[in-house]
Amino acid sequence: MRFLTTRRRHRAAKPLLLAFALLVMGAFYVAVSPAPQVSADAGTSGQVAAGKNLFAVTCSSCHGLNGEGTKQGPSLVGVGAAAVDFQMSTGRMPMAHPGAQAPRRVNTYTAEEIAALSAYVATLGPGPSIPNSSAYDYSKLTDEDLARGGELFRTNCSACHNASGIGGALPEGKYAPSLHGVEPLHIYEAMRTGPQQMPVFSAGAIPDHDVASIIGYLKNLEKQPSAGFSLGSIGPVSEGLFGWIIGIGGLSLFAVWIASRGARAR
Ligand code: HEC
Numbered sequence: 422m423r424f425l426t427t428r429r430r431h432r433a434a435k436p437l438l439l440a441f442a443l444l445v446m447g448a449f450y451v452a453v454s455p456a457p458q459v460s461a462d463a464g465t466s467g468q469v470a471a472g473k474n475l476f477a478v479t480c481s482s483c484h485g486l487n488g489e490g491t492k493q494g495p496s497l498v499g500v501g502a503a504a505v506d507f508q509m510s511t512g513r514m515p516m517a518h519p520g521a522q523a524p525r526r527v528n529t530y531t532a533e534e535i536a537a538l539s540a541y542v543a544t545l546g547p548g549p550s551i552p553n554s555s556a557y558d559y560s561k562l563t564d565e566d567l568a569r570g571g572e573l574f575r576t577n578c579s580a581c582h583n584a585s586g587i588g589g590a591l592p593e594g595k596y597a598p599s600l601h602g603v604e605p606l607h608i609y610e611a612m613r614t615g616p617q618q619m620p621v622f623s624a625g626a627i628p629d630h631d632v633a634s635i636i637g638y639l640k641n642l643e644k645q646p647s648a649g650f651s652l653g654s655i656g657p658v659s660e661g662l663f664g665w666i667i668g669i670g671g672l673s674l675f676a677v678w679i680a681s682r683g684a685r686a687r
Pocket residue numbers: 476479480481482483484493494495497500504505508509514515516517518519521522523538614615616617
């Protein structure tokens with residue numbers, strides 16, 4: 422009898438655990454999968470009009486009806502499509518609560534909505550545009566390029582983002598976030614638009630190929646276990662969530678493994 426009841430428990434537990442593990446993996450995939458590519462620059466007039474409407478509803482309370490800025494938010498004239506794409510794709514805008522710094526969050530807007538808003542803001546004044554993926558392609562870099570990427574990173578970025586890219590505190594409660602797991606597109610856009618205290622790195626200062634080298638260097642850095650996820654770092658919430666989900670995912674897989682071993686042992 423005892424044999425039978427324990428068997429039954431195992432039979433129900435296994436699929437349940439599997440389903441849970443799959444759910445966690447799904448959530449993990451949604452959290453880290455890249456947002457669909459958009460090329461918003463040559464915005465159609467319909468897209469610009471849609472963006473203007475959405476802007477009036479979602480953004481104008483802080484940035485003004487024509488993006489001219491208010492006490493609550495800076496002018497967006499000349500920040501370019503890349504700034505909107507960066508700020509919205511990384512979930513920083515629309516800012517939820519006024520504060521020292523808009524934190525990175527999960528973006529809840531569709532690619533179409535972001536493309537429309539980007540196209541609209543691009544009409545306010547010339548600014549950096551959303552690049553094609555070829556501009557920051559880091560798949561064909563040589564070892565020399567990667568070494569140069571590391572050099573450029575240490576010279577231009579590590580003062581704020583730490584030599585291992587895990588980020589660091591800045592004065593007045595602000596911080597430079599961790600760069601681990603950031604989309605190549607968003608690294609490119611951050612450099613060209615200079616969010617918050619981050620300086621703008623224009624194409625004149627750091628041409629596209631060098632941006633790609635920095636991205637390649639950062640992606641290599643992520644692969645080195647010692648450089649990643651240091652628990653004491655003040656990285657953004659997303660980093661903690663990432664670790665949490667991986668931890669839970671690992672635990673569920675471990676539980677499934679134990680369940681299957683338990684069943685076999687009997
Ligand atoms: C609650 C107020 C608020 C709302 C709503 C808001 N923003 Fe912002 N936005 C800010 C503040 C404050 C900053 C500057 C501080 C920062 O970047 O963290 C900013 C910065 C930006 C920047 C960066 C500008 C630059 O110089 O690079 C962009 C782009 C932007 N917002 C776009 C938007 C868009 C698009 C929306 C609507 C979808 C929006 N914002 C909604 C307050 C707001």
